[in-house]
Structure formats: structure tokens, C-alpha cells
Amino acid sequence: MEKTLTINGAFAEWTVTVTVAPPEDPIDAPITDWPPAMDRVTRYFYDMVNYTESVRDAELARGDGR
Numbered sequence: 001m002e003k004t005l006t007i008n009g010a011f012a013e014w015t016v017t018v019t020v021a022p023p024e025d026p027i028d029a030p031i032t033d034w035p036p037a038m039d040r041v042t043r044y045f046y047d048m049v050n051y052t053e054s055v056r057d058a059e060l061a062r063g064d065g066r
Helices: 036-062
Strands: 001-009 012-017
Touching: 001 036, 012 036
Parallel strands: none
Antiparallel strands: 001 012
């Protein structure tokens, strides 16, 4: 399974891809649905992009941006 998230930010297009593959020697049946815990990855990615873009915006406002 693979899930790709893309955010079109002000300073960049942000993309993260998460892939879930079964181990070489599976003990149990493979995962076929995204576990609810994967929602945290999505929230973290959005938070990280928002933070990074906010810092960049602040740097430009102060004249620190390059």
C-alpha cells in the first residue's frame, strides 16, 4: 500500500509518500487497510509544512530570507 500527500505551499510543493509493504517472512496476514494511527503521519506532515512555511514567511518579513 502507498499513500501520497501533497501540499501546495507558498514557497514549495511539499510531497510525502508512505509505503507499507509486508515483511519478507510474514507471520500474519498483510495489512490491507491503513491503520488509524497513520492519521498522525498526515497531521504531522501538515504541521511540519505549516511551521516551515511560517518560519520562511517570518524570515522574509524580517529581511533574513535569501
